[in-house]
Amino acid sequence: MSSDAGWVLGLDIGGSGSRIALAAGGADSGHAGGMRVVHGSRVGIASRGSSIPEVVDDLLDRAAAEWPEEWAAVGAIAVGATGAFTLIDDPHEVVRAIAARRSGAVAALATDAVTAHLGALAGSPGAVVAVGTGSVALGTDLGSVWRRVDGWGHLLGDRGAGSWIGREGLEAAMRQRDGVATDSSALLAAAIESFGAPETWPAQLYTRNDRAGVLGSFAGRVDALAAVGDAAAVRIMTAAGREVARTLVAALDPRLPRIASAVGGVFAAPAVPAASAPPPASVSGGAVAAPRGSSGAFTDAFTAAVGEAHPPIELRPPAGTPLDGAIRLARLLTSANPPAGHPEHLWLTTP
Amino acid sequence: MSSDAGWVLGLDIGGSGSRIALAAGGADSGHAGGMRVVHGSRVGIASRGSSIPEVVDDLLDRAAAEWPEEWAAVGAIAVGATGAFTLIDDPHEVVRAIAARRSGAVAALATDAVTAHLGALAGSPGAVVAVGTGSVALGTDLGSVWRRVDGWGHLLGDRGAGSWIGREGLEAAMRQRDGVATDSSALLAAAIESFGAPETWPAQLYTRNDRAGVLGSFAGRVDALAAVGDAAAVRIMTAAGREVARTLVAALDPRLPRIASAVGGVFAAPAVPAASAPPPASVSGGAVAAPRGSSGAFTDAFTAAVGEAHPPIELRPPAGTPLDGAIRLARLLTSANPPAGHPEHLWLTTP
Numbered sequence: 001m002s003s004d005a006g007w008v009l010g011l012d013i014g015g016s017g018s019r020i021a022l023a024a025g026g027a028d029s030g031h032a033g034g035m036r037v038v039h040g041s042r043v044g045i046a047s048r049g050s051s052i053p054e055v056v057d058d059l060l061d062r063a064a065a066e067w068p069e070e071w072a073a074v075g076a077i078a079v080g081a082t083g084a085f086t087l088i089d090d091p092h093e094v095v096r097a098i099a100a101r102r103s104g105a106v107a108a109l110a111t112d113a114v115t116a117h118l119g120a121l122a123g124s125p126g127a128v129v130a131v132g133t134g135s136v137a138l139g140t141d142l143g144s145v146w147r148r149v150d151g152w153g154h155l156l157g158d159r160g161a162g163s164w165i166g167r168e169g170l171e172a173a174m175r176q177r178d179g180v181a182t183d184s185s186a187l188l189a190a191a192i193e194s195f196g197a198p199e200t201w202p203a204q205l206y207t208r209n210d211r212a213g214v215l216g217s218f219a220g221r222v223d224a225l226a227a228v229g230d231a232a233a234v235r236i237m238t239a240a241g242r243e244v245a246r247t248l249v250a251a252l253d254p255r256l257p258r259i260a261s262a263v264g265g266v267f268a269a270p271a272v273p274a275a276s277a278p279p280p281a282s283v284s285g286g287a288v289a290a291p292r293g294s295s296g297a298f299t300d301a302f303t304a305a306v307g308e309a310h311p312p313i314e315l316r317p318p319a320g321t322p323l324d325g326a327i328r329l330a331r332l333l334t335s336a337n338p339p340a341g342h343p344e345h346l347w348l349t350t351p
Numbered sequence: 352m353s354s355d356a357g358w359v360l361g362l363d364i365g366g367s368g369s370r371i372a373l374a375a376g377g378a379d380s381g382h383a384g385g386m387r388v389v390h391g392s393r394v395g396i397a398s399r400g401s402s403i404p405e406v407v408d409d410l411l412d413r414a415a416a417e418w419p420e421e422w423a424a425v426g427a428i429a430v431g432a433t434g435a436f437t438l439i440d441d442p443h444e445v446v447r448a449i450a451a452r453r454s455g456a457v458a459a460l461a462t463d464a465v466t467a468h469l470g471a472l473a474g475s476p477g478a479v480v481a482v483g484t485g486s487v488a489l490g491t492d493l494g495s496v497w498r499r500v501d502g503w504g505h506l507l508g509d510r511g512a513g514s515w516i517g518r519e520g521l522e523a524a525m526r527q528r529d530g531v532a533t534d535s536s537a538l539l540a541a542a543i544e545s546f547g548a549p550e551t552w553p554a555q556l557y558t559r560n561d562r563a564g565v566l567g568s569f570a571g572r573v574d575a576l577a578a579v580g581d582a583a584a585v586r587i588m589t590a591a592g593r594e595v596a597r598t599l600v601a602a603l604d605p606r607l608p609r610i611a612s613a614v615g616g617v618f619a620a621p622a623v624p625a626a627s628a629p630p631p632a633s634v635s636g637g638a639v640a641a642p643r644g645s646s647g648a649f650t651d652a653f654t655a656a657v658g659e660a661h662p663p664i665e666l667r668p669p670a671g672t673p674l675d676g677a678i679r680l681a682r683l684l685t686s687a688n689p690p691a692g693h694p695e696h697l698w699l700t701t702p
Binding site: 045046048049083085086087149150152153154155156157159167170171174175178179180198199200201202203205206207211215246247250344 | 396397399400434436437438500501503504505506507508510518521522525526529530531549550551552553554556557558562566597598601695
């Protein structure tokens with residue numbers, strides 16, 4: 001892969017952190033490979049909405065400073081961000097501002113569900129659930145079918161995600177502190193180790209604009225306790241795995257084409273259709289330790305629940321990360337067959 | 352009761368609204384009776400902490416404007432506020448600022464649990480659970496015993512309160528929208544009626560600094576659906592009633608004196624002790640419609656769960672509201688036997 005076709009930037013912006021990757025432009029050759037990555041801060045929500053624009057600006061500043069030569073030859077920038085639809089007033093304005101950072105570049109802003117999908121299924125139609133601080137599933141062919149499930153944030157959903165696991169863990173710890181539960185002493189001890197005396201937790205949490213991230217920061221402790229057999233922690237991790245499986249299954253829109261496993265990309269010619277083949281699905285994420293945690297409780301429950309789905313599902317290991325998906329999207333922007341936008345998932349500028 | 356002893360002000364500040372009451376000073380004659388009331392805004396939480404000081408200032412401005420003559424003769428101001436301990440950096444500074452508003456006046460800042468207790472049990476030792484947007488129980492004799500349970504806010508606890516009921520209702524509605532639940536169509540329809548399309552809920556909720564209040568605003572709808580027999584809503588209201596009962600029972604510290612029912616005040620000579628008598632307990636609140644809702648599901652579950660407590664509890668109807676309790680506290684400040692402060696519940700200035 002040469003840089004004759006210039007360079008592309010992919011950004012992945014989530015509740016636990018953000019990353020920007022630089023990769024060679026040109027044809028979308030499958031895995032993003034050979035990309036260089038810089039990390040940035042996590043997204044917050046204030047009264048004016050999500051801080052996505054600020055985090056993007058900061059990451060682009062870092063990219064320009066880190067890779068000054070390549071920056072001058074960047075032809076496409078693609079951003080996948082949590083809350084891009086629900087917490088941004090005008091995504092079109094944001095994507096125009098992104099493009100304006102590099103004269104002549106095209107830009108895309110997508111929900112994190114889209115970049116997770118492009119990373120995990122490498123362009124094939126199907127369903128992908130992205131689990132990190134939040135949890136969102138998207139069943140799509142990036143054409144006519146777009147079924148979104150969850151991704152509603154830590155107060156309305158994000159069922160089974162890091163923030164959900166952390167909240168369940170802290171709620172259980174508080175029940176123990178209050179004397180209304182007796183099975184969560186290990187969770188209480190872990191929470192005190194992480195946050196100090198329970199009386200101080202409200203002030204640490206409610207004054208923050210990244211509460212989901214604070215909650216999610218406790219998920220790894222819950223998983224670690226599940227790994228050593230703590231019953232209350234195992235119960236939470238098992239429930240989380242089941243919730244995420246339900247979210248994934250609900251995203252498998254019956255209109256999605258059933259294609260035989262293997263290659264094929266949504267913008268390439270369709271692979272061999274096979275009416276009897278199960279639709280492909282995958283899991284993405286890992287910003288939070290828990291879903292890929294050491295306990296196995298989450299994964300076991302997830303796999304078992306997906307295995308019970310009717311009709312059956314072909315669960316594939318993820319081909320790449322959401323950051324790979326952002327790079328893939330950036331390359332598609334300058335390809336011969338760029339994607340069309342979607343009013344709830346994908347916003348584009350034209351060259 | 353004359354105004355020879357001057358006037359007192361009581362303030363009740365919660366997640367759904369606030370009130371200030373003016374009453375005659377002098378001896379604490381039981382029920383606050385004859386007080387005049389002005390309403391104010393609800394409390395919010397920003398990055399610098401709770402907005403209690405701003406809400407108090409605003410209420411005192413209103414009082415000075417509404418009752419200019421009495422204002423000049425105010426001798427005591429008592430404030431009961433949600434989050435006074437957990438979300439205020441220095442409660443002493445806040446109480447000094449309150450006293451400074453009226454030269455010569457004494458002031459008290461208390462958690463809402465204290466004013467709820469003083470209102471509901473009229474000064475008797477025992478346990479009171481205050482249920483509104485949040486939920487907190489306090490078992491106290493206002494002397495040596497102070498057992499607090501819950502009151503941790505909508506992400507860590509407030510189990511069974513308005514914000515908890517509203518969150519459960521909206522989560523269920525989102526499950527229905529996502530196709531992972533099929534029993535919550537009435538909740539989904541009610542939520543759409545209240546907040547519009549589900550895709551807009553995150554922006555309406557996460558950009559607010561009074562999220563608990565927004566969640567709590569849906570509790571009345573859940574209760575109304577329970578009243579017409581909607582199974583999902585009945586389940587939520589029943590669970591809420593049980594949670595609040597557990598919170599109350601956990602607050603009944605065994606060191607609390609068991610006194611025969613009837614009169615007696617914690618600062619008066621103790622009433623006849625009776626080792627065999629059950630400790631008195633009560634419920635306060637009602638800022639949210641739900642706990643006193645029309646469905647009966649909450650109350651039935653609460654009463655049944657309290658009835659199962661061992662040792663048994665004497666459940667009394669509340670003698671007064673938290674606002675009555677604030678007035679009672681203000682009168683106590685200027686009495687011959689004023690209360691002592693407590694580092695987590697009650698902060699005082701001296702005359």
